Amino acid sequence: MDPAREIMKYDVAIVGGGPSGLAFAIRYRQLQPQASICLLEKGAEIGSHIISGAVMEPGPLDRLLPNWRENLPAICVPARRDEFTYLTRGGRWRLPVPPHMKNNGNFILSLSSLCRWLGEQAEALGVDLFPGFPAAAALHDENGAVIGVRCADMGREKNGRPGPNFTAGVDIHAPLTVLAEGCRGSITKTLIARHNLDQASDPQTYGLGLKELWHLPPGRAEPGLIQHSIGWPLDRKTYGGSFLYHLNDNQVYVGFVAGLDYEDPMFSPFEAFQQFKHHPSIRPLLEGGEILAAGARTLVEGGWQSLPRLEIPGMLIVGDAGGTLNVPKVKGIHMAINSAMLAAEHYAEKKTPEGYNALLRASPIGRELRRVRNIRPGFKKGLWRGIANAAFETLLAGHTPWTLHNHTDYSSLTKLSRFTQIKRGWAKRVLPPRDRPASVFFSQTAHDETQPLHLKVADTSICIDRCRTEYANPCTRFCPAGVYEMIEDDTGRHLQINAANCLHCKACDIKDPYEIITWTVPEGGSGPNYTNL
Amino acid sequence: MKILVAIKRVVDYNVRVQIKRDGSGVATDGLKMSINPFDEIALEEALRIREAGTDTQVLVVSIGSQSAQQQLRTALAMGADRALLLSTEDESQIQPPLLAHALLKLIEQESPELVLMGKQAIDDDANQTGQMLAALWGRPQATFASKIELAAGLATVTREVDEGLELIRVELPALITTDLRLNTPRFVKMPDIMKAKRKPLEIRPLVELDLEPTPHLETFAYEPPPKRQGGHKVDSVAALVATLKAKGVIE
Numbered sequence: 072m073d074p075a076r077e078i079m080k081y082d083v084a085i086v087g088g089g090p091s092g093l094a095f096a097i098r099y100r101q102l103q104p105q106a107s108i109c110l111l112e113k114g115a116e117i118g119s120h121i122i123s124g125a126v127m128e129p130g131p132l133d134r135l136l137p138n139w140r141e142n143l144p145a146i147c148v149p150a151r152r153d154e155f156t157y158l159t160r161g162g163r164w165r166l167p168v169p170p171h172m173k174n175n176g177n178f179i180l181s182l183s184s185l186c187r188w189l190g191e192q193a194e195a196l197g198v199d200l201f202p203g204f205p206a207a208a209a210l211h212d213e214n215g216a217v218i219g220v221r222c223a224d225m226g227r228e229k230n231g232r233p234g235p236n237f238t239a240g241v242d243i244h245a246p247l248t249v250l251a252e253g254c255r256g257s258i259t260k261t262l263i264a265r266h267n268l269d270q271a272s273d274p275q276t277y278g279l280g281l282k283e284l285w286h287l288p289p290g291r292a293e294p295g296l297i298q299h300s301i302g303w304p305l306d307r308k309t310y311g312g313s314f315l316y317h318l319n320d321n322q323v324y325v326g327f328v329a330g331l332d333y334e335d336p337m338f339s340p341f342e343a344f345q346q347f348k349h350h351p352s353i354r355p356l357l358e359g360g361e362i363l364a365a366g367a368r369t370l371v372e373g374g375w376q377s378l379p380r381l382e383i384p385g386m387l388i389v390g391d392a393g394g395t396l397n398v399p400k401v402k403g404i405h406m407a408i409n410s411a412m413l414a415a416e417h418y419a420e421k422k423t424p425e426g427y428n429a430l431l432r433a434s435p436i437g438r439e440l441r442r443v444r445n446i447r448p449g450f451k452k453g454l455w456r457g458i459a460n461a462a463f464e465t466l467l468a469g470h471t472p473w474t475l476h477n478h479t480d481y482s483s484l485t486k487l488s489r490f491t492q493i494k495r496g497w498a499k500r501v502l503p504p505r506d507r508p509a510s511v512f513f514s515q516t517a518h519d520e521t522q523p524l525h526l527k528v529a530d531t532s533i534c535i536d537r538c539r540t541e542y543a544n545p546c547t548r549f550c551p552a553g554v555y556e557m558i559e560d561d562t563g564r565h566l567q568i569n570a571a572n573c574l575h576c577k578a579c580d581i582k583d584p585y586e587i588i589t590w591t592v593p594e595g596g597s598g599p600n601y602t603n604l
Numbered sequence: 605m606k607i608l609v610a611i612k613r614v615v616d617y618n619v620r621v622q623i624k625r626d627g628s629g630v631a632t633d634g635l636k637m638s639i640n641p642f643d644e645i646a647l648e649e650a651l652r653i654r655e656a657g658t659d660t661q662v663l664v665v666s667i668g669s670q671s672a673q674q675q676l677r678t679a680l681a682m683g684a685d686r687a688l689l690l691s692t693e694d695e696s697q698i699q700p701p702l703l704a705h706a707l708l709k710l711i712e713q714e715s716p717e718l719v720l721m722g723k724q725a726i727d728d729d730a731n732q733t734g735q736m737l738a739a740l741w742g743r744p745q746a747t748f749a750s751k752i753e754l755a756a757g758l759a760t761v762t763r764e765v766d767e768g769l770e771l772i773r774v775e776l777p778a779l780i781t782t783d784l785r786l787n788t789p790r791f792v793k794m795p796d797i798m799k800a801k802r803k804p805l806e807i808r809p810l811v812e813l814d815l816e817p818t819p820h821l822e823t824f825a826y827e828p829p830p831k832r833q834g835g836h837k838v839d840s841v842a843a844l845v846a847t848l849k850a851k852g853v854i855e
């Protein structure tokens with residue numbers, strides 16, 4: 072039986088305390104100081120589930136909070152120099168920095184700590200922040216309009232039954248619900264399907280980003296240096312690359328993004344990242360240093376042609392939940408803030424979500440996305456043709472008369488029977504972390520193990536037979552936290568889900584070839600505890 | 605009845621702390637802070653006593669920086685009636701003897717029948733404040749409680765001791781420090797977070813209590829524990845025995 076639930080009423084309910092959700096809250100309160108706003112965040116604190124590169128274009132933040140530069144967040148270094156390179160197994164070639172990857176005037180920062188600061192600003196403006204309270208589902212009226220969200224229950228036992236401390240999640244009722252869940256939002260996904268919001272668009276596509284914060288021996292880091300590479304350790308058919316952002320105090324962010332449309336079922340994004348760190352040009356930088364923090368998160372890569380409809384009655388989608396990230400730039404923060412500000416300004420004036428979808432597409436945000444729309448899909452034809460296409464598209468500023476299409480990531484794996492193993496020549500690793508559990512340690516993720524599994528596998532019999540023969544259980548490789556394991560014991564083979572290690576990256580929900588894994592929100596406060604990623 | 609619960613703001617137990625590069629302390633910037641888990645258990649117990657029907661007022665007290673207001677608000681959201689912060693920005697002052705003296709002054713002002721607090725704080729693991737306070741107060745103490753029953757001016761307390769469980773009875777007013785198995789604290793509810801914003805939270809500078817700040821402990825340096833050496837596999841029992849012998853672990 073459904074437990075009795077308390078209802079809380081607000082003018083606006085925001086799901087997600089990332090840059091988009093916080094920007095909406097701040098902008099809306101600036102325009103409507105009397106409005107009551109509640110912001111739900113599944114992380115234990117604002118920022119604890121936030122991981123990004125991050126090199127940020129400051130324009131939108133300057134508009135939102137003109138004084139932000141007066142007290143910069145804990146990690147914030149002005150960009151000084153860009154490098155763009157192509158790696159082979161043993162070599163490194165400097166390439167000209169593509170125009171969209173030049174970072175003059177930008178800042179290297181920790182998005183986690185920026186969000187913490189934005190949270191303080193929102194709170195000071197009178198927004199009710201609820202970190203530790205995930206939204207589990209949207210609420211609808213009889214006409215299908217969204218009327219709010221239901222928060223996750225606390226204190227259920229493994230079998231789903233209420234435990235002694237059971238606390239039913241509250242229902243938030245609000246004339247406007249803003250979905251700001253970021254990449255592959257769990258409620259957003261359900262609503263897109265329920266309301267066919269992607270009817271007129273291509274499917275969304277994704278990349279998986281992994282990142283570590285390192286402390287290096289003195290003299291190696293060059294604060295403000297921004298390095299990107301393409302090529303090795305990825306094969307030419309796999310999209311992605313590395314980033315190295317140099318901070319103050321002998322610290323660097325080292326990270327790697329792999330397109331989730333990769334074809335090789337045996338590919339492991341985690342291993343690719345670790346291999347990159349062992350490239351002869353990178354290893355000397357890191358050797359002798361130590362890891363301070365690590366994590367992983369997917370990012371949207373579909374761009375313009377994958378933007379779903381961003382409104383239905385009672386609801387707006389902002390930021391990466393909708394997919395506003397600019398892929399060639401690998402930048403989504405400025406777009407997330409911009410789209411949220413636009414949404415807040417629209418709603419403050421019109422008092423209805425209606426019209427926001429068209430407005431966003433016609434705005435500078437839409438134009439920025441449209442201009443670069445063909446660059447990412449061009450890499451489907453391999454690295455070199457992708458680069459040539461990117462140069463051509465950049466030259467024409469996106470005025471090509473065609474739009475290349477995106478395809479679902481879950482369907483891109485080639486079956487083992489038809490796949491010729493790629494010889495990757497990967498090195499024996501010496502740098503930490505030794506393996507995925509060791510890496511998960513640096514994310515400080517925690518889930519109370521008495522709660523029900525938040526990773527739902529619809530039919531585990533597929534894992535045991537079909538998936539094993541067709542793809543050799545790719546979940547055991549694409550998950551950056553090693554959550555999925557196939558175990559053989561006396562009772563046979565079965566899938567073990569180490570949900571406690573989950574980093575909330577959502578790669579499983581995206582890449583599993585049978586679409587049987589569903590990521591749902593766990594109990595509030597579960598998940599990573601990022602502070603400086 | 606009035607119950608005084610003392611809580612401390614500490615780095616959350618899920619968070620791994622790191623030593624500052626210069627060894628001057630533990631880096632806490634930006635880390636998730638929480639109510640010390642044992643203190644949260646103490647508060648939960650106080651709330652259960654109140655909910656069991658007696659006319660009870662629960663007062664939570666914290667001694668620490670202004671940021672400890674956050675933990676006091678959480679305590680109010682859990683159900684405490686009033687909160688008091690004895691504020692000091694000099695965290696080096698927060699040592700068991702000083703805390704005990706400060707809490708004693710409060711006891712004199714508030715006259716609680718029961719003082720509940722965690723057996724220790726998970727940051728410094730001192731396990732001293734409760735015992736010192738009871739001694740200064742001149743009242744009975746029951747430490748490491750895993751069960752508390754109140755009746756007719758007496759508290760019957762099950763204590764977790766090294767040998768097992770010990771049952772003692774103390775006369776109220778008394779001080780009880782709580783252990784892990786006493787209860788599982790409730791989850792905070794969203795509407796209660798909103799209500800807590802309107803509950804009274806008083807802030808008094810610690811210096812107003814006119815205590816002699818006599819730091820008994822001086823910290824010279826912090827060091828992380830030595831790195832664990834990686835293990836390695838041996839392929840037979842004989843090799844294992846040989847290795848252990850070589851390391852002098854067995855003879």
Ligand SMILES: Cc1cc2nc3c(=O)[nH]c(=O)nc-3n(C[C@H](O)[C@H](O)[C@H](O)COP(=O)(O)OP(=O)(O)OC[C@H]3O[C@@H](n4cnc5c(N)ncnc54)[C@H](O)[C@@H]3O)c2cc1C
Pocket residue numbers: 086087088089090091092111112113114118120121122123124125126127128182204205206207251252253254256257258279280281282326328367368369370389390391392396401402403404405407592
């Ligand atoms: C490895 C990596 C590197 C990147 N590098 C850069 C870069 O250099 N520059 C740049 O500009 N961008 C970069 N990005 C992209 C950028 O991080 C995103 O575009 C940006 O964070 C999107 O903001 P958002 O608010 O839409 O979503 P997010 O930042 O993802 O925030 C969403 C928030 O909502 C919360 N949430 C989600 N679902 C729920 C729910 N159901 N209930 C409650 N809370 C919920 C999440 O916990 C999270 O806090 C990078 C991303 C990654 C992964």
